[in-house]
Amino acid sequence: MDAGHEAQPAVAHRRRCAVRRPGVGVSTAASPSAARRWGRRAALAAAAVSGLWALLVALLWWRQEALLFHPRPLPAEHRFEVPADAHEVWVDVPGARLHALHLRLPQPRGVVFFLHGNAGNLDTWFVNTGFYRAQNLDLFMLDYRGFGKSSGRIESEAQLMADVRAAWAQIAPMYAGRQRVFYGRSLGTGLAAQLAAELQPELTVLVSPYFSMAALATEKYPWVPGSALRYPLRTDLALPRVQGRVWMAHGGRDTLIPPDHAQRLQTVQPRAELLLVPEAGHGDIHQHQRYLDALAAALSR
Structure with a gap:
């Protein structure tokens, strides 16, 4: 019995450790999520720049006479x-x-x-x-x-x-x-x-x-x-x-x-x-x- 009682805290300790370790895993799992967020932001920024470029080119097309003459x-x-x-x-x-x-x-x-x-x-x-x-x-x-x-x-x-x-x-x-x-x-x-x-x-x-x-x-x-x-x-x-x-x-x-x-x-x-x-x-x-x-x-x- 004594041996059994001594073993229980050790098991509990291992279980607590097992509970804590996934916390580290959560941080590791968050990296792909953060990368996806950054990827989305980069894509949005690129789209904004591309849209601005397209707008400027369109303005140049339609307002070309004002620039040249x-x-x-x-x-x-x-x-x-x-x-x-x-x-x-x-x-x-x-x-x-x-x-x-x-x-x-x-x-x-x-x-x-x-x-x-x-x-x-x-x-x-x-x-x-x-x-x-x-x-x-x-x-x-x-x-x-x-x-x-x-x-x-x-x-x-x-x-x-x-x-x-x-x-x-x-x-x-x-x-x-x-x-x-x-x-x-x-x-x-x-x-x-x-x-x-x-x-x-x-x-x-x-x-x-x-x-x-x-x-x-x-x-x-x-x-x-x-x-x-x-x-x-x-x-x-x-x-x-x-x-x-x-x-x-x-x-x-x-x-x-x-x-x-x-x-x-x-x-x-x-x-x-x-x-x-x-x-x-x-x-x-x-x-x-x-x-x-x-x-x-x-x-x-």
């Missing part, structure tokens, strides 16, 4: 401070009426069809008329939809190109047999290159060009998929198809469109001449005498 409208009664031989011209296109200024000389040897950048209007772009007069070249400059006195709004690259074609078609008969210069500046370089590939002018001038708008967007916004860009403006595909002379200029201090874009374009069109103006930025290259002298030489050939 910065027009400054003008009232219909606005008077331009231009020489007497510069005339206001209207180009009717589907859904809009486009406004342009046309410098017309008595006996020009040709015309510079100028496609300007993505901001402002003709009030600030139609400058240096004396320079073109000295070259005995007319100057035609168009305001895109929503810019200056032009009505409507830009809705697609196809529409933008159709407007440019319509403007050129309206004045082209005046310059049959004369020098045709398609000039693009910044945004306008992609448009000028595409028009030149279609119509083969004697000279194509691209100032501060981009390799393509798609390439520039990838540099500025690497998180945006290429499929979200509705204005790829593939200068790199158009320029190799241009058969006439190509002259390009770029500012060495251009941070908006780095000069390597022009250098890369020269690799796809080796015949193109390229002038780098080290001290010029993006918006002031036309103020540098080196640029003006080189452009005058290109226009005179």
